[in-house]
Amino acid sequence: MEIVILIFIIFVVAVIIESNKRSQMAPEERKIYEDRLKWGPLNPALICPHCQTKGQIHTKSVNRKKGVSGAKATGALLTGGISLLATGLSRKEGATQAHCSNCDSTWDF
Secondary structure: OHHHHHHHHHHHHHHHHHHHHHHOOOHHHHHHHHHHHHHOOEOOOOEOOOOOOEOOEEEEEEEEEEEEOHHHHHHHHHOOOOHHHHHOOEEEEEEEEEEEOOOOOEEEO
16 A cells, blocks of 8 residues: 555656646747657658658657458457457557648658
8 A cells, every 4th residue: 555655656746847847948848848748759851741841740659550460360260259359350560650840730651
């Protein structure tokens, strides 16, 4: 029980520190900081395919569902469908998510 209370106190202190950090920032600086947390770091080499702006693209790695996994479908057949409850049928594939701060569009590649 003491461990749970200690973890809760640490969490509350971290939230307070983060709140104080954001409140001391200028509005423009806060927007840049929050965009970086949400969309990832800026990638200055990329050009937005929508508005043709360079240097305003944030990128981060994401996992996306892509089609049906053959191994999972085989496992479902062999177990009578019980394995579907734990794993589902779709497979996940890594992708890169990009977001333009200028036109606010988001896409994957």
